[in-house]
Amino acid sequence: MGQIGDYGASTVYRLPWEATVHMSTGLCGSEPYIAPEQFLGKPYDARLVDIWACGIVYYCLHFSELPWRCAQPSSDTLFASYLSACSSSSSSVSSCPPTINNLNPRQCRPVLRKMLEPDPSKRWSIEEVMKDPWVTKIDVCIEAVNRGGVAGHVHSCAKAMGDRNMALLR
Structure with a gap:
């Protein structure tokens, strides 16, 4: 049994007795796993950043390589291509960029597409990921x-x- 986690740089997004989520700031994590919104220098939802990182981990486990080096279009042409493909597919769950279209089984593609959604407001939450038909099986x-x-x-x-x-x- 394995568990993936590094709590050396963890943040608390909400204390058990609180209803409000605390937004995080700054860069945290290894560059290939850092979500695009972290590079903007604005507060972000750490829960959605974790979803992004989980999507990268799944991709790495499947292909034995990183999809890109850095999720900044100005620094990484592979990510710039991914971002362009995501924009042209209108973030549709059924339309996946070529990077994700090579994944098997096919049923994992929509959930991974939504985990690696560059726009955090459209990225799936953990609740949505766990309800995906492929994930539930x-x-x-x-x-x-x-x-x-x-x-x-x-x-x-x-x-x-x-x-x-x-x-x-x-």
Whole structure:
């Protein structure tokens, strides 16, 4: 079982007793995983930045390479091409830039497209990602102890895990 996370530069977007989300500022993370809005020097929603980074991680796991070096069109021609393709497809879930159109299974393309949406106001939240039909069918490992007390694991669909995890986030 693996877990991906680096809490050395984490921020708190909302304390448990608060209803208001705190906006973050500044650059945080490794350059290829930094969302475009972080480069603007304005406050941003850290939750949406995390969605972007998760999309980059999925892309890297699938292709064994980064989609671009930096999510700034002025510094990276690959990202500039991606941005242009996103603009021409009008951010439609069904229309994906060529970078994403090569992903298999096909069912992952719409969710990854929305995770890597350059405009944070159109990027999916974790709740939307977890409701995606492809995501709900992903098998995930859950720690379990059998009757003999031996630790092991079982598989469950992401929908069940998502429901449990969404309750924890609220």
